[in-house]
Amino acid sequence: MTDTAASDPLAPARDREVLRRRLRGYGLLSPALSVTIAMLALPMAALFLLSFWTQSGFELDRTPTLANYAELVRPSAEPTVWFGIPFHLAYPVPAILMVKSLVMSLMATLAVIALAYPMAYFLAFRVHRHKALWIILITVPFWTSYLLRVFAWKVVLGFNGAINSGLKTLGIIDEPLEFLLYNPGAVVITLAHSWVAFAILPIYVSLEKIDRSLLEAASDLGDSRWQRFRRVTLPLSAPGTVAAALLVFIPTVGDYVTPTLVGGPGGTMIGNLVQDLFLKQNNAPLGAAVAITMMGIIAVLVALFLWAIGYARIRSRRL
Amino acid sequence: MRGKFNILWVYAGFFIIFLYGPVLLMPVFALNDGTFATFPLKGFTLKNFAAMAANTSMILAFQNSLKIAVFVAVLSTALAIPAALALTRFRLPGGAAIQSFMMLPLVIPSIVIAVALLVIILKILGIGLSLFTVAAGHVIVCLPFCISVLMSRLEGFDPSLEEASRDLGCGAWTTFWRLTFPLALPGVISSLLMGFIISFDEFVIAFFLTGTETTLPVYLFSQLRFPNKLPGVLALGSLILVGSALLVIAAEVIRKRGVASSNPGDF
Amino acid sequence: MNPATPIIELREVEKRFGALTVLRQINFDIARGEFFSLLGPSGCGKTTLLRILAGIEQPSSGTLLIDGQPMAGVPANRRPTNMVFQSYAIFPHLNVEENIGYGLRNQPLSKAEAQARVAEALSLVKLDGLGTRNAHQLSGGQRQRVALARALVCRPKVLLLDEPLSALDKKLREEMQLELRALQRTVGITFVFVTHDQEEALTLSDRIAIMAEGQVMQLDTPRGLYERPANRRVAEFVGTMNLVPGRLCGGRLDAGALGAFAGSMVGVLPEGAEAFLALRPEKLVLHPGAGSGGNPSLAGRVTEAAYLGDRIHYQVTAEGLDRPLSVSVNNVAEGFGLGTPVTLSWAEGAGLILGP
Numbered sequence: 001m002t003d004t005a006a007s008d009p010l011a012p013a014r015d016r017e018v019l020r021r022r023l024r025g026y027g028l029l030s031p032a033l034s035v036t037i038a039m040l041a042l043p044m045a046a047l048f049l050l051s052f053w054t055q056s057g058f059e060l061d062r063t064p065t066l067a068n069y070a071e072l073v074r075p076s077a078e079p080t081v082w083f084g085i086p087f088h089l090a091y092p093v094p095a096i097l098m099v100k101s102l103v104m105s106l107m108a109t110l111a112v113i114a115l116a117y118p119m120a121y122f123l124a125f126r127v128h129r130h131k132a133l134w135i136i137l138i139t140v141p142f143w144t145s146y147l148l149r150v151f152a153w154k155v156v157l158g159f160n161g162a163i164n165s166g167l168k169t170l171g172i173i174d175e176p177l178e179f180l181l182y183n184p185g186a187v188v189i190t191l192a193h194s195w196v197a198f199a200i201l202p203i204y205v206s207l208e209k210i211d212r213s214l215l216e217a218a219s220d221l222g223d224s225r226w227q228r229f230r231r232v233t234l235p236l237s238a239p240g241t242v243a244a245a246l247l248v249f250i251p252t253v254g255d256y257v258t259p260t261l262v263g264g265p266g267g268t269m270i271g272n273l274v275q276d277l278f279l280k281q282n283n284a285p286l287g288a289a290v291a292i293t294m295m296g297i298i299a300v301l302v303a304l305f306l307w308a309i310g311y312a313r314i315r316s317r318r319l
Numbered sequence: 320m321r322g323k324f325n326i327l328w329v330y331a332g333f334f335i336i337f338l339y340g341p342v343l344l345m346p347v348f349a350l351n352d353g354t355f356a357t358f359p360l361k362g363f364t365l366k367n368f369a370a371m372a373a374n375t376s377m378i379l380a381f382q383n384s385l386k387i388a389v390f391v392a393v394l395s396t397a398l399a400i401p402a403a404l405a406l407t408r409f410r411l412p413g414g415a416a417i418q419s420f421m422m423l424p425l426v427i428p429s430i431v432i433a434v435a436l437l438v439i440i441l442k443i444l445g446i447g448l449s450l451f452t453v454a455a456g457h458v459i460v461c462l463p464f465c466i467s468v469l470m471s472r473l474e475g476f477d478p479s480l481e482e483a484s485r486d487l488g489c490g491a492w493t494t495f496w497r498l499t500f501p502l503a504l505p506g507v508i509s510s511l512l513m514g515f516i517i518s519f520d521e522f523v524i525a526f527f528l529t530g531t532e533t534t535l536p537v538y539l540f541s542q543l544r545f546p547n548k549l550p551g552v553l554a555l556g557s558l559i560l561v562g563s564a565l566l567v568i569a570a571e572v573i574r575k576r577g578v579a580s581s582n583p584g585d586f
Numbered sequence: 587m588n589p590a591t592p593i594i595e596l597r598e599v600e601k602r603f604g605a606l607t608v609l610r611q612i613n614f615d616i617a618r619g620e621f622f623s624l625l626g627p628s629g630c631g632k633t634t635l636l637r638i639l640a641g642i643e644q645p646s647s648g649t650l651l652i653d654g655q656p657m658a659g660v661p662a663n664r665r666p667t668n669m670v671f672q673s674y675a676i677f678p679h680l681n682v683e684e685n686i687g688y689g690l691r692n693q694p695l696s697k698a699e700a701q702a703r704v705a706e707a708l709s710l711v712k713l714d715g716l717g718t719r720n721a722h723q724l725s726g727g728q729r730q731r732v733a734l735a736r737a738l739v740c741r742p743k744v745l746l747l748d749e750p751l752s753a754l755d756k757k758l759r760e761e762m763q764l765e766l767r768a769l770q771r772t773v774g775i776t777f778v779f780v781t782h783d784q785e786e787a788l789t790l791s792d793r794i795a796i797m798a799e800g801q802v803m804q805l806d807t808p809r810g811l812y813e814r815p816a817n818r819r820v821a822e823f824v825g826t827m828n829l830v831p832g833r834l835c836g837g838r839l840d841a842g843a844l845g846a847f848a849g850s851m852v853g854v855l856p857e858g859a860e861a862f863l864a865l866r867p868e869k870l871v872l873h874p875g876a877g878s879g880g881n882p883s884l885a886g887r888v889t890e891a892a893y894l895g896d897r898i899h900y901q902v903t904a905e906g907l908d909r910p911l912s913v914s915v916n917n918v919a920e921g922f923g924l925g926t927p928v929t930l931s932w933a934e935g936a937g938l939i940l941g942p
Contacts (some may be wrong), residue, residue, distance in 0.1 A: 147540060
């Protein structure tokens with residue numbers, strides 16, 4: 001058999017056919033790919049490059065140096081204490097904001113999953129009629145202006161906002177509650193509200209894909225409803241839930257709009273620092289270093305998380 | 320059975336209130352005849368909406384946003400169609416890696432995309448900021464969404480449809496125009512609408528990359544600082560919310576309906 | 587073209603997907619106007635071969651001629667073949683007429699001519715009046731008819747059918763079998779039909795190629811396949827066959843303790859080779875009691891009986907045989923109870939001697 005293949009005079013022509021088809025495929029991909037390279041990969045590379053330059057006044061010093069990164073970790077004998085954590089750094093703002101952003105983003109992500117999972121479960125197992133309508137109802141808010149949705153919370157929580165004026169009208173309080181707005185809690189609530197709709201879909205899809213006969217089999221083998229949920233439904237929906245958590249966590253760490261509008265001085269995040277360094281302090285190289293460090297830390301944390309929970313195993317488990 | 324059923328339905332009700340409540344307060348206060356967004360409501364008025372007609376800088380920003388959004392929707396969809404075709408129809412070595420690469424803007428915080436573009440535009444290329452730079456930034460965030468929408472549409476087809484078209488005498492080009500494109504059309508429209516909405520509503524990238532001319536979200540943001548501008552902001556915000564909600568619903572309905580009627584299994 | 591030349595000629599056609607060889611040494615001709623079936627279990631390569639005829643797949647080596655023309659490098663859209671897909675592949679965005687007229691737009695026809703052809707095709711498949719129905723309003727049987735009309739309307743030289751009846755329920759399938767056969771006689775086009783259902787292939791075909799593991803095991807008429815299967819595998823695939831294993835010894839099958847049996851040899855087997863005596867259930871005669879039959883015969887006991895109305899099927903376990911023998915008798919004589927000792931006999935020439 002093999003010697004006929006080797007001596008087949010038409011084999012090169014067929015290889016050419018395969019090659020031509022592949023070339024056509026890459027040709028179709030190339031416009032979108034080149035745009036992504038030109039407008040994402042190259043700018044990211046430029047940002048990376050910039051983080052090794054320095055700003056002196058209005059001039060950009062293009063000598064490659066690690067000075068910006070060194071600045072972020074320059075030690076100091078005098079620790080800055082934040083929530084009982086001492087930061088032994090001469091310029092502690094980026095480190096503190098980074099930790100704070102990660103904590104706030106993590107809280108928002110946990111809140112999102114806690115809110116989204118029951119809703120996704122409801123959509124997958126309880127809604128039988130007008131399913132498409134429900135899904136549209138859930139997803140529409142995500143696509144409407146992010147800026148306005150965040151601003152809406154300012155209207156709700158503000159000093160003269162809906163909650164305060166509503167409670168005052170009802171005679172429950174005399175003075176507006178000041179703790180509602182301009183603090184990390186407001187940022188977490190707003191972030192959770194903004195992203196919850198986005199998180200429902202992946203969880204819903206992984207629940208919907210579960211073969212209903214697996215659930216019947218679990219009941220048949222003696223599981224109660226709760227045992228069945230814990231032993232079958234939850235593990236099988238883990239890939240979608242993890243994906244949802246990451247889809248929320250990664251972009252919210254660097255969010256800018258929410259802390260700016262509802263965070264106040266106490267609720268600022270790392271994104272505000274990046275904006276400040278680029279547009280106000282005119283220190284783009286340091287801003288670039290902060291942005292790159294943030295991306296690096298997120299990437300490492302996500303990788304560690306996926307490794308810790310054995311994500312590859314969880315995903316491959318479902319055939 | 321019954322009890323569990325009810326608890327989840329009650330939860331779903333609260334969830335919808337949580338999801339829509341804050342947003343729906345905006346049109347409520349916009350129609351309220353008062354300077355602050357406070358209870359009790361004072362009375363119904365349309366004056367906040369009427370005032371917008373006289374606001375020239377807002378109208379200008381609106382026009383800019385419209386221009387950018389149309390341009391971005393068309394360009395991203397035009398780029399996404401061949402890419403989605405290649406990713407669903409050709410088994411390309413490295414195709415999965417290329418796809419993940421093109422989906423990256425979904426997980427990079429937009430502020431990082433914004434400053435990266437700012438760096439290359441100002442420090443490396445040395446071009447000035449304009450509506451074009453905003454549009455460029457928007458294309459990169461819209462592209463992954465457009466590709467996903469189109470891919471999910473194209474993946475739904477029975478592969479023998481294209482084989483049947485070839486078998487009935489159509490070449491690759493004719494097959495595309497007579498079969499693939501009409502079948503993908505709901506996806507194409509959905510992709511255009513998605514691209515339009517994302518670009519029209521996008522703030523962070525526009526905030527960093529606008530020159531002298533602003534877009535509507537940037538204009539809106541600049542107004543948020545002034546408490547006396549609040550009624551106008553609420554009115555404009557309500558209109559934007561209603562407009563984008565309608566567009567999203569249209570996009571979703573078109574996409575879903577298309578999928579339902581082309582399912583080869585439903586006799 | 588010369589009507590004597592075959593419509594399809596396959597020479598040394600092979601197909602490999604990477605390291606996997608799915609078709610090897612395919613060599614046969616299909617005559618003009620023939621109803622030709624490719625029969626085999628799933629994964630035997632029959633669909634791949636059909637797709638090679640259609641031009642959807644390219645052979646890895648070998649040549650294919652259709653109507654005397656070499657097909658190497660001729661894409662699906664320039665071949666004189668049309669296909670009825672297993673999923674029917676009805677275009678969901680077009681109605682019935684538009685689906686049927688799809689291929690005609692690629693032919694130099696006036697609008698009126700094309701319309702007339704579509705109408706003619708609609709009535710050929712008995713779908714008159716349903717021309718403006720949408721694809722998703724059709725039943726399974728109607729989709730199948732649209733797919734058939736859409737292919738036939740292009741007047742192909744060869745119509746390729748990929749398990750077109752497998753999605754239909756049993757009753758509809760039997761109806762469609764008859765219709766398909768009648769349709770093929772009406773239009774006179776060569777049909778190449780892929781199926782895994784041996785009954786369907788026997789009912790419909792002029793000739794059948796039995797395929798297994800990418801090779802053609804036997805190519806013959808239905809009668810030929812049934813009466814002279816080339817080997818044990820074909821014999822077991824087409825109908826029911828009783829097999830007595832043994833070795834070839836002086837032109838007879840030596841089945842050890844059971845004795846030596848004569849039979850008509852199929853093919854050439856070397857002396858001492860592993861072979862089987864093959865007996866169809868209806869060629870066997872049942873006699874009550876042990877050792878009462880003539881020669882050749884086997885003794886055993888009835889272990890299973892199935893009453894089928896016009897016939898009764900018995901399972902007879904014979905000593906020295908692993909598997910029970912199937913016997914089919916006319917329901918005229920008195921029946922045999924379970925456990926009854928019986929003797930099976932057959933006419934001298936009724937048994938075949940087959941290789942594995």
